[in-house]
Amino acid sequence: MTPVEALERVLHCLDRAHTGGFKTKAFARALDVVRAMPEAELVERAENGSLTRVDGIGDATAAIVTDALRGEMPPYLEKLERTTQITLSPEAAPYRAALRGDVHLHSTWSDGGASTRRMAETARALGHEYIVLTDHSARLTIAHGLDRGRLLAQLDELAGLNRELSPFRVLTGMEVDILEDGSLDLDDDLLAALDFVVASVHSKLRMEAKAMTRRMVAAASSPHVDALGHCTGRLIGKRPQSSFDADAVFAACAANCTAVEINSRPERLDPPRELLDLALTHDCYLTIASDAHATGQLEWQPHGCERAVERGVPIEAIVNTWSAEALLDWAGS
Numbered sequence: 508m509t510p511v512e513a514l515e516r517v518l519h520c521l522d523r524a525h526t527g528g529f530k531t532k533a534f535a536r537a538l539d540v541v542r543a544m545p546e547a548e549l550v551e552r553a554e555n556g557s558l559t560r561v562d563g564i565g566d567a568t569a570a571i572v573t574d575a576l577r578g579e580m581p582p583y584l585e586k587l588e589r590t591t592q593i594t595l596s597p598e599a600a601p602y603r604a605a606l607r608g609d610v611h612l613h614s615t616w617s618d619g620g621a622s623t624r625r626m627a628e629t630a631r632a633l634g635h636e637y638i639v640l641t642d643h644s645a646r647l648t649i650a651h652g653l654d655r656g657r658l659l660a661q662l663d664e665l666a667g668l669n670r671e672l673s674p675f676r677v678l679t680g681m682e683v684d685i686l687e688d689g690s691l692d693l694d695d696d697l698l699a700a701l702d703f704v705v706a707s708v709h710s711k712l713r714m715e716a717k718a719m720t721r722r723m724v725a726a727a728s729s730p731h732v733d734a735l736g737h738c739t740g741r742l743i744g745k746r747p748q749s750s751f752d753a754d755a756v757f758a759a760c761a762a763n764c765t766a767v768e769i770n771s772r773p774e775r776l777d778p779p780r781e782l783l784d785l786a787l788t789h790d791c792y793l794t795i796a797s798d799a800h801a802t803g804q805l806e807w808q809p810h811g812c813e814r815a816v817e818r819g820v821p822i823e824a825i826v827n828t829w830s831a832e833a834l835l836d837w838a839g840s
């Protein structure tokens with residue numbers, strides 16, 4: 508394990524534990540510094556104990572780098588590996604085992620913390636056969652959303668990545684903003700070209716229920732949309748659910764083969780229980796998606812699996828338990 512790999516793994520563990528805050532930021536900064544440092548200087552500084560004199564490298568990072576260079580497992584990382592494991596109940600295990608891909612995740616192209624390659628390689632190591640890369644659309648400027656030109660550039664990158672990682676597949680997609688009138692924040696030709704499109708509300712979350720219902724029904728009814736992302740927009744303890752007629756929205760999802768996403772982020776767990784129950788009464792298709800913004804967060808699908816088993820979601824209705832081929836067939840029809 509190289510020093511960079513060791514620090515990447517530290518960040519992975521901190522991210523899956525949803526640690527956030529100062530510690531994660533400090534290690535992310537340290538990783539940038541170590542990545543940029545010539546190997547010879549890194550080795551020399553580790554040997555003469557001068558790593559901590561470099562801006563951005565503290566005692567913890569210095570110890571990890573030194574251990575990694577010696578070919579030893581850093582004790583700090585070894586402890587993190589043990590203490591940040593995501594638990595999975597025996598009841599939810601069949602759901603997690605059935606998942607063959609992840610269909611909502613972000614990279615450094617928008618507001619994610621890892622490259623498309625690292626997200627793909629991590630997902631593969633978790634046992635997946637495919638991912639759908641769903642970076643944000645242009646309207647979400649705060650998340651560095653992709654406009655037409657940048658999306659086309661990303662599609663080029665993914666073509667190369669697919670040639671390298673095959674048979675693992677990186678499917679093309681986007682988390683497209685649902686604009687206030689229910690239209691989508693991407694041109695139709697690109698929406699049609701993408702393999703899998705998640706549509707989400709990220710603005711005007713408090714709009715009046717009738718207008719919000721019209722907005723969401725319009726998006727769910729689009730032939731280009733394959734999944735409705737984090738439908739209520741809630742952030743547990745921070746932001747309440749949006750108000751809308753969930754019966755009408757889920758009916759539109761069912762009628763148009765738009766899956767309802769079970770968002771696995773701990774602060775979202777969206778839809779809430781009562782709405783997931785309602786989606787089931789409409790026989791909606793579902794996804795269990797991580798909405799990962801970092802490699803460690805790709806390990807969050809078990810949270811969605813726990814919710815799915817608790818509410819009795821039929822496994823076969825979860826579209827990312829299907830093969831990539833079956834998913835593409837379904838999304839294209």
Ligand SMILES: [Zn+2]
Pocket residue numbers: 682707709736737
């Ligand atoms: Zn979102």
Ligand SMILES: [Zn+2]
Pocket residue numbers: 611612613682798
């Ligand atoms: Zn997202």
